[in-house]
Amino acid sequence: MQTKSDCEKYRGKLKNAAVLISPAAVIDLANLPRGFSRLTDEELKALEGMAVQPPRVSTPPVPNPEILKPEERIEFLKSEGVAVVLQCDGGTFGLVRGFSRPGSNNDKWSREKDLNSLPIIAVTPEHYNRMYRILKRDIPVKIEIEVQNRIGENVEKACNVIGEIPGTDLKNEVVMIGAHFDSWHESPGASDNASGCAVALEAARILKAIGVHPRRTIRIALWSGEEQGLHGSREYVLAHFGNPKTRTKPEYEKFSVYFNQDYGAGAYRGINLQGNEFVRRIFGAWMEPFRDLGMTTLTIQSVGSTDHIPFDNNGLPAFQFLQDRVGIGGHSNMDVFDTLVPEDLKKNAVIMAAFAYHAAMSDQRIPRKALK
Numbered sequence: 001m002q003t004k005s006d007c008e009k010y011r012g013k014l015k016n017a018a019v020l021i022s023p024a025a026v027i028d029l030a031n032l033p034r035g036f037s038r039l040t041d042e043e044l045k046a047l048e049g050m051a052v053q054p055p056r057v058s059t060p061p062v063p064n065p066e067i068l069k070p071e072e073r074i075e076f077l078k079s080e081g082v083a084v085v086l087q088c089d090g091g092t093f094g095l096v097r098g099f100s101r102p103g104s105n106n107d108k109w110s111r112e113k114d115l116n117s118l119p120i121i122a123v124t125p126e127h128y129n130r131m132y133r134i135l136k137r138d139i140p141v142k143i144e145i146e147v148q149n150r151i152g153e154n155v156e157k158a159c160n161v162i163g164e165i166p167g168t169d170l171k172n173e174v175v176m177i178g179a180h181f182d183s184w185h186e187s188p189g190a191s192d193n194a195s196g197c198a199v200a201l202e203a204a205r206i207l208k209a210i211g212v213h214p215r216r217t218i219r220i221a222l223w224s225g226e227e228q229g230l231h232g233s234r235e236y237v238l239a240h241f242g243n244p245k246t247r248t249k250p251e252y253e254k255f256s257v258y259f260n261q262d263y264g265a266g267a268y269r270g271i272n273l274q275g276n277e278f279v280r281r282i283f284g285a286w287m288e289p290f291r292d293l294g295m296t297t298l299t300i301q302s303v304g305s306t307d308h309i310p311f312d313n314n315g316l317p318a319f320q321f322l323q324d325r326v327g328i329g330g331h332s333n334m335d336v337f338d339t340l341v342p343e344d345l346k347k348n349a350v351i352m353a354a355f356a357y358h359a360a361m362s363d364q365r366i367p368r369k370a371l372k
């Protein structure tokens with residue numbers, strides 16, 4: 001059901017039905033089993049050789065009132081008396097992914113919208129596709145569903161966790177490390193992003209344990225509300241540093257750099273320079289002692305979708321490490337502790353600690369690229 005006229009085909013026929021909301025899942029057999037892939041020398045070389053990416057010019061899609069918005073579709077199904085919606089997002093066997101909610105990901109979340117929605121249940125692709133195939137032959141499928149649900153009382157508020165090692169002669173300047181503390185509900189979120197929090201905490205512990213006296217303050221941030229749209233980091237950046245397009249705060253000039261980990265739990269293989277050519281030689285020098293840990297590659301690549309972005313968007317240097325792919329996948333029921341590789345996380349903590357230390361000790365703050 002993609003368009004408003006599609007609704008007419010189903011009107012009056014859906015009472016108490018379970019609706020399969022999307023086509024059959026496409027299973028990528030070539031990539032099974034997934035879960036562990038180190039970046040190869042060729043892949044690292046290609047990343048190193050990347051040219052600066054031209055700024056993306058996106059033309060906004062022409063609005064077509066005929067196309068159903070996700071919440072309009074749910075509204076229609078609800079008015080037709082549908083019992084439950086089944087959804088399959090992703091094509092890995094045994095995996096359910098946690099996007100089963102009304103509205104699109106970019107929509108503003110609201111408690112009312114969630115409470116008023118139909119039950120939407122994520123189903124593994126092998127189960128979803130089996131039902132789909134049987135229905136295609138006009139054979140009825142009977143399913144039994146038991147939903148036990150709980151809705152928290154305090155979900156409107158999210159809190160960042162902040163700690164710091166105070167600086168000395170430049171203590172008003174700040175170097176930040178961090179990851180996000182929130183995760184999806186269908187697993188412990190081991191890689192996304194407990195692993196990042198563990199690495200950032202361990203980096204801070206290492207610095208404390210060896211008794212460093214950094215010149216700049218080293219601040220660790222475990223963000224909340226990342227998965228709903230980088231809310232914790234975005235609000236933090238606005239509150240502390242402001243927006244250079246409207247008004248910056250005094251702390252804006254005191255900020256040096258932020259290092260984030262949120263691309264799974266794999267070992268660092270380098271760092272994405274986020275289009276900032278000024279930091280290539282600086283990071284290259286800091287990285288050199290870790291060559292034998294596999295930390296070798298600087299790429300001009302800009303990456304997104306996580307908490308360094310609110311900094312980057314406001315002209316503050318912020319970076320995400322280049323990582324091996326380890327683990328089965330965030331936002332899924334398989335993002336479990338058993339998929340983590342302790343050795344990778346230990347390496348990452350050492351490297352993050354070293355980068356934070358160098359940034360805190362150097363004579364100058366990290367150079368900034370031109371504002372977009």
Ligand SMILES: [Zn+2]
Binds near residue numbers: 262
């Ligand atoms: Zn994440």
